[in-house]
Amino acid sequence: MLVRFRRRHILETIRKYHKGDSNEQSSLKHQYDLVCIGGGSGGLAAAKRAHLELQSRDIQPKIAIVDYREHPNIVNTSPDRPEINWRWGLGGTCTNVGCIPKKIMHTAALYGEYVQNASEFGWKVPSTVEHDWESLVENVQNHIRSIHFGYRSDMMLNKIEHINARAKFLDKHTIEVTDAKGNVKTITSRRFIIAVGCMPKYPDIEGAKEYAITSDELFALIKPPNKTLVVGASYIALESAGYLSGLNQKVTVMMRSIPLRGFDQDCAQKIVEFMKERGTTFKQGCVPTKIRKNKNSFVVEYVDDKNSVHVEEYDTVLFAVGRKCVADELGLQQLGVKFDNDKIDVNEFEQTSVPHIYAVGDCINRGLELTPTAIHAGSLLSRRIYSEELVTKNHKHIMDYTNVPTTVFTPLEYGSCGMSEEDTIKKYGQDNIEVYLIGFTPLEHEFTHKDTNKTYMKVICVGSEEKIIGFHYLGPNAGEITQGVAVAIRLGVTKHDLDSTVGIHPTVAEEMTRLNITRRSGLVAEKRGC
Amino acid sequence: MGAVIKPPKAVMTGPVDTHLPETGHGFDYDLIVIGGGSGGLACSKAAAELGAKVAILDFVKPSPQGTRWGLGGTCVNVGCIPKKLMHTAGIVGERLAESYHFGWNVVEEDAMNELSAKKEKFSWERLVENVQNYIHGLNFKYKVDLRSNKVEYLNALGEFLDAHTIQATDIKGNKKKMTARRFVLATGGRPVFPQEVENAEQLAISSDDLFSLDREPGKTLCVGASYVSLECAGFLTAIGNDVTVMIRSIPLRGFDEQSATMIVSHMSDHGTKILQPWAPSKLTKVGEKIQVDYYNVNTKETASDTFDTVFFAVGRYPDVKGLGLENLELKLSPSGKIQVDEFERTSVPHIYAIGDIVAGGIELTPVAIQCGKLLATRLYNSSTKKMDYINVPTTVFTPLEYGAVGLSEEAAVSKYGKDNLNIYSKSFNILEYQLPHREDQGFVKLICVKSENEKVVGFHYLGPNAGEVTQGVAIAVKLSATKQDFDDTVGIHPVCAEVFTTLRLGQTEDSGC
16 A cells, blocks of 8 residues: 555656656666666766665666767877877766866865975975976876776666666667677667766867867876967866966967856956966967977967967967767767757756656756766756655755856866856846955965965845845865855845854955945955954 | 853843933043954944044953963964964975875975974974064054054053043053043953962963964973864974873863864874873973873873973963952853843943953854944944854864854754754765875764754864855854755865765765765
């Protein structure tokens, strides 16, 4: 009786959310209950959650993750680029060529700063320090491999099958998988979750694919990049340029128009200014047109905003001009799965136009291209499909893509949640928003006489109750500071709530409790005294 | 903080005394503030800004070892600021030792593992000089700040002659009488040397002396289990001193016990010796060193050892000596602190008190500042808003940093009952520690009340940047965040703080990304 009652509830959940996906949970007709295509953050989270939910209902789940990535253009095909030591393992972009290695590289650059400031704190250190790129890369790659190992054992422990092969749909329930050696087999599954993510784009110019690299290769370069041209104004471009500079490389950033499009431009400009002061060169309004090889370096031809052509030589050219979805190789179109440009079109339940095929992460048209978003969405999706508890709880368990906090690991770190100042003005009008802002110097920086008034906090409020709709912070530990604020923003925090919270002394974050200078006032938003 | 401290009981009604006129009262000043620390400075500046004629008196009585300092009170001179800088020196040392793994060629791998190797690479004198220079800069800034806010500053000790008159005595013994319509007492606290420990006051130092100590502390005994003791022991070890902490009963009383235990075991793993449950009985000078006789509190077993430095951090007493409070009918608590109501009024209607000298208050700089500002706006801007002592967040700068807001697990259990709580906790890996193969983990705990829709009543965090992580959470906790609100918040990757968005019952260990 209880079983039947529960079952009915589950069926209602499925009906309520996932229209068209049949009620049947597990079918003997198929080899698997669920196959996730793509073993990155989203796919892994969805698979693990599905496993957990089914197991808690005493169902032994049959779940597989199909994950495969071969290098886009260089690794196996280009014998003249042996310096790239590229491997791919379970974990997707984040683990292999994204968040993890980039934060370690950023941390390495910060360590360089700590070492340089160490003498102010009493440590006896030599006045010049050198950086060994090779040993950093080796340590980064070893760490990535240890994560691969962790995921693999996690999969084994959970009896989630890991199939290291490329997938292609034959029909709505069948995929063909091809491994690196060319072995082919056919797999059928009750449901699919597509989570194949994105790959860096190359611009369509001569020499780009042959001679340049992207973030896919950067963390595995076995020689220091030396004089580097970073092309692009994305956060990946600025982060890469930032830590490469911090690791003593000579870096130029070439951007077509504005930095960090979509982010708060006031903050984006401050990041660029900070990087300039730290020695990164910026060529704004410039676009590369051609790359050719000259002995061991690369000659880049580019045009500036006046259409004049320039030529400069670099040791490394890194493109960070955007990413493209890699779902088009899966054969989804022939099943009737709709695409929105190159991304998979899903509804708010992450369901594609084929009801039992779902998609999460960077490859969907609603996504935000952030690891935790993919994890959150994947995990919620599997809960909706497989949990028996949902309908009893008054909670929709639908991924909310608004107010998702994020951080950018530029040398001046950036953390934000909510809207940019431009967007709030556009949405509410200048007269209806109040912007509180302050530039200040953290204790440790004041002590070491560096980065005076570079740390910056901005809170954007709307309406007479001063509800906070945007939080922006530039300075140390940006992500750590922003995370808690993101919880408060979900709760509809007002400026008054910030003011009545007691600060934690001495921290940087305590500034959020005593913001009192508005943009409207025209006062200098810089802090004097403690 | 730690346990909830209730707001002091009201001893009178109404936010502000009104028995005297605000203008034309015939006194020299509208307001005299006694004590130039965080609370006093904030209150005097805010009052002056609102048009009051204000004077502030600040005078540092030398410590038993003769240490003195300038304007700004405990926080700036002998508290938060120097301790965080010295803590940072310790953290910088860790990073220096690990920089090898990030490719920097400054220190060889494992070359700073031993205390002696750290000590060799460290100059205490240089740190103290830089810290003191920084503090002197702040002292100066505060003076300028008072001047530009039109607050009259006197470097003198204030003593009440009657309820409206004080006598200010400067360091040369010059005396001056001053009268005021109102007074705010904000003299703060000073470290205790226990009388029962022979020669403690004569031979030991306290946090009043440590940050300006003209010689390296060397082999150090830190007596006490307060956060001051653990913080100082932590950074002294991190810069290469041989440090022992002597704890009579439990560490960090009032804080979450599980978190406190983890802090102490982390310190122990990193070379600080912990003696528990032991207490000192006698200090004796032996040449340049100090012999300490001590005993086991339970077994009464005795032992002795010699140290270069003995540091006491067993508590603080309210610094009200010499204020002439005996000339007023001012009620004190049994511990000698000043009794105030929820509007910071003492039992004498026109005399107020804020900060660490207040009975039942919370001894934290931002609390004193907020109290001072709120008091000034009640006095001179018709506000009725009072200080809210609930959910005050705090941090402890032990080597494994601690941040907390709300109730400890113990306090939550006694308030709500164990069965009514869901406690979500997790140890997590820290990305930055992975390359140097450091085994330390972070820890987070959310204490939720089942019957109130899993409202979060306690947040505890151990790991890097604990204060930074906790500040935003404190706002959410003040807004009555529930577990679901934490779950619904998307994490920021890869940072430590994202851990509290994915907590599940029964999952107490990190299972990868």
